[in-house]
Amino acid sequence: MTYSFVRQDMVDARGAPVNTSGPIAWARRSLFATPSDALLTILAIVFLIWAIPPIYGFIAPTGIGGNAVAPGGTVEDCRVENAGACWAYISARMSFFIYGFYPPAEYWRPNIVFALGALLLFPLLTPKAPFKRTNAVLFFVVYPVICFYLLNGGVFGMRPVPTEQWGGLMVTLIISLVGIICSIPLGILLALGRQSSLPIIKTLCVMFIELWRAVPLITVLFMASVMLPLFMPQGTTVDKLLRALVGVTLFSSAYLAETVRGGLQALPRGQYEAASSLGLSYWKSMGFIILPQALKHVIPGIVNSFIALFKDTSLVSIVGIFDLLNTVQAASSDIEWSSPTQAITGYLFAGFVFWIFCFAMSRYSIYMERRLDTGHKR
Amino acid sequence: MSDTSSATVDRAIDTSHMKVSDTDVAIDVVGMHKWYGDFHVLRDINLKVMRGERIVIAGPSGSGKSTLIRCINRLEEHQEGQIIVNGTELTADLKRIDEVRREVGMVFQHFNLFPHLTILQNLTLAPIWVRGTPKAEAEATAMHYLERVKIPEQANKFPGQLSGGQQQRVAIARSLCMQPRIMLFDEPTSALDPQMVKEVLEVMISLAEEGMTMICVTHEMGFARQVANRVIFMDQGQIIEQNEPEQFFSNPQHERTKLFLSQILH
Numbered sequence: 001m002t003y004s005f006v007r008q009d010m011v012d013a014r015g016a017p018v019n020t021s022g023p024i025a026w027a028r029r030s031l032f033a034t035p036s037d038a039l040l041t042i043l044a045i046v047f048l049i050w051a052i053p054p055i056y057g058f059i060a061p062t063g064i065g066g067n068a069v070a071p072g073g074t075v076e077d078c079r080v081e082n083a084g085a086c087w088a089y090i091s092a093r094m095s096f097f098i099y100g101f102y103p104p105a106e107y108w109r110p111n112i113v114f115a116l117g118a119l120l121l122f123p124l125l126t127p128k129a130p131f132k133r134t135n136a137v138l139f140f141v142v143y144p145v146i147c148f149y150l151l152n153g154g155v156f157g158m159r160p161v162p163t164e165q166w167g168g169l170m171v172t173l174i175i176s177l178v179g180i181i182c183s184i185p186l187g188i189l190l191a192l193g194r195q196s197s198l199p200i201i202k203t204l205c206v207m208f209i210e211l212w213r214a215v216p217l218i219t220v221l222f223m224a225s226v227m228l229p230l231f232m233p234q235g236t237t238v239d240k241l242l243r244a245l246v247g248v249t250l251f252s253s254a255y256l257a258e259t260v261r262g263g264l265q266a267l268p269r270g271q272y273e274a275a276s277s278l279g280l281s282y283w284k285s286m287g288f289i290i291l292p293q294a295l296k297h298v299i300p301g302i303v304n305s306f307i308a309l310f311k312d313t314s315l316v317s318i319v320g321i322f323d324l325l326n327t328v329q330a331a332s333s334d335i336e337w338s339s340p341t342q343a344i345t346g347y348l349f350a351g352f353v354f355w356i357f358c359f360a361m362s363r364y365s366i367y368m369e370r371r372l373d374t375g376h377k378r
Numbered sequence: 379m380s381d382t383s384s385a386t387v388d389r390a391i392d393t394s395h396m397k398v399s400d401t402d403v404a405i406d407v408v409g410m411h412k413w414y415g416d417f418h419v420l421r422d423i424n425l426k427v428m429r430g431e432r433i434v435i436a437g438p439s440g441s442g443k444s445t446l447i448r449c450i451n452r453l454e455e456h457q458e459g460q461i462i463v464n465g466t467e468l469t470a471d472l473k474r475i476d477e478v479r480r481e482v483g484m485v486f487q488h489f490n491l492f493p494h495l496t497i498l499q500n501l502t503l504a505p506i507w508v509r510g511t512p513k514a515e516a517e518a519t520a521m522h523y524l525e526r527v528k529i530p531e532q533a534n535k536f537p538g539q540l541s542g543g544q545q546q547r548v549a550i551a552r553s554l555c556m557q558p559r560i561m562l563f564d565e566p567t568s569a570l571d572p573q574m575v576k577e578v579l580e581v582m583i584s585l586a587e588e589g590m591t592m593i594c595v596t597h598e599m600g601f602a603r604q605v606a607n608r609v610i611f612m613d614q615g616q617i618i619e620q621n622e623p624e625q626f627f628s629n630p631q632h633e634r635t636k637l638f639l640s641q642i643l644h
Contacts, residue, residue: 273453274490278504278556279479288503293494372494 058084059348078339085345089337096331097349100167100322106159109150110170116143117177125364127371140181147174163241167322169353171241175313175323176357179248180306186249187256188295192286194261205257212254217312220247225319244316252309259301263294296372303365307358314354325350403462404429404560404591405450410459412442412449419445420456421615429559430589434602434623437612438638443595446612447562450593451482464559480508483553487565489545491537497524497548498533501555509556516555523551527581543574550581561585563594599643603627611635 032038060066061084068084069077071091078086090097099110120139123129151170154160166174193205212220224243232238267290275285295302317326328350332343405427412420420442427433435443448454449461452468452475461468463478492500501520505511511519524530527547529540537545546566553561563582567575579601586592586605596602602609602623609626611619611634619632627643630636 268488268490270486270488270490271492274484274486274492276453277451277479277482277484278552279476279508280504281476281508284507288507289492293492296494 060084061087075337075339078337078341083339083341085348086337086339086341087345089339089342089345090349092337093331093334096168097324097327098168099170100327101165102161102167102170103159103165106153106161109153109158109161113147113150113170116146117173144178163239166241168327169324171316171321172310172313172324174241175245175248175316176306176310178245179252179309179313182249183253183256183305183309186253188260188291190253190257191260191264194257195264209254209257212251213258215251217248217251217315218318220251221315221319223247240319241321244319244321248309248313248316252305255305255308256302259298259305260294262301263296263298264290266297267294296369299365299369299372303361307361310358310361311354324353402428404431404464405593406460406462407446407450408460408462410449410456410461412445412454412456412458419615420449423459423617425610425617427560427591427593429591431607432586432590432592432605433594433608433610434606435593435595435610435612436597436599436602436638437618441612442615443612444564447484447564447593447595450560450562451479451484453484480556481559483556483558483561485546485549485553485561485563485566487568489537489542489549489569491545491549491552493537496534496536497529497540500537500548501552504552505555520551520555523554524548526554526584527551528577541574542570543577546570546574546578547581550578550585554585560591560593563592563596565595565597567596567598597642599627611638613638 031041057066059068061068061070063070066084067082069086069088071087073086073088075086075089077083078088095104095107099107102110120135120143124132124135124139129135149155150158151166152161152163190205190209193201194209196202196205221244224247225240228243229237271289271293272285275289280288313323314325316323317329322330328346331337332346334342403426405425407423407425410420410423411418423446425446435446437443445454449456449468450463455470456468464481466474466477468474468478491497492503495503498517498520501523502511502513502516505516505519506513521530521533524533527550529544529547532540532544532548537548540548550566566582567578570578575598579598582592582594582601583605594601594606606623608620609623610617611626611630611632613634619626619630619635621631626635627639630639
């Protein structure tokens, strides 16, 4: 008996067997691989057949097989029995949902703010777009100033519009954008501080983070709008919107700090050591070596915080700020458009708007993750 | 413990074959001790390294070899004694630490390249931001050293796309770009396949031939024989024996050295 073997003929590569690719193979593999898979597939199909038509009937306008009232319809159409969503109501009240109580004659001002924001934000988020540095300065420094004066007015002959009159999607976007943009640097500094070897800085950061994380956002907002004025000297007031902005930012930065700290801890010690051994100072090694990698690792967590923050902005309605959800809620008691589906249509609309923005953030984060992934690319 | 015996051997050899003048001394470690918590990891280390000297530190794992060279650029701090590098004594003073680190290159067992930067960016980052070298000049220097380690064609790839041996050569080039006067190698070939060990050792040998002051922690005894002026054997946190390679390998004195050599040389 001998085990010695020498290959005489090399085996040529050939195509894969037919039944491993193609739609039928896919269905067999993914949908009907085992009897229980097949059963689950059939149950899922039955559920979809049961659920989709009524939902479609509710949201699709009459023209395309549904019962909903298309924009331009009248309130009488919405009061018909079995009527679907009253989209006519949404379109009629759209400007209220977008601008709140902002004076209609001044709508051009928020419009410029929206347009300018889009104009600056899209190239900033597009990796290949040129002039990144100028773009960033314009967006992070110049744009907020322009926004403030445009919306607030009182200069260049623009009529002053106090923040009590701001509202709708505009306020939702302002709170979430300011919250997101201000909490990034704050969160990073807090995370670095918490990792610091300097005991006082470390303790302060830990205390800050643990305090804000341990308090519900609603409490923070209540404190900011009800308690804070009690402690302030008579006659001084801080704008209600500003207080909410500060509250949301600090709240979100504490969460962000913990996310970033996770990223910092995930980096191998060797990266810190290599940076030190090359003579890079603390801030340079953080800025060039540690943070770019740490932040990349925690993009999903960061975006998760941002999405949470975006949705949590609806809590400001509790202190009387008219964000998108609050305007929708206020409008739903509108007698003029009173109909059985008025409220539910409003909430559907608000939910859809929130979903659009959150979904966009989520997709963008996935795109950036793929783009920045240099670690395992071959 | 063999504290006293190690100290005697140490001094006897240190001064026997060289004239000492302060400007020729690259590294001077005097009576250095280090603890990790309660664990006495380095004990009474005395080591004088002259300019252009190539020193190999050998010893069983856990003997404190890596810790010793990590103390030399202050990745670890020592609690007693002195470490003087290029005439600068290492203390808690950050300025001095930066000064020493600028002159001392370090190569790690696991390369520690920056995975988010290209090879070229890995090489130019420190020269540009620590030394203030203009970008074009830093890139020219980087390409020069990449050619020396024989991988200029990889300049625009990311570390993850290179083999282990290539990554370690890049790491060596990255240190060289800072034009250090001393190079520390912390088991540079221990994480590599045998065929890649050779390409890294070749680079290290050519560095040695140019007169670079080197301290290498390594298990490559062939390398020690070929390039070292001195081999230092450490065990239990102390220098047990040091000698010229020829003497060290053919005529070890201390029992521990004999035991160690019998285990690693076949």
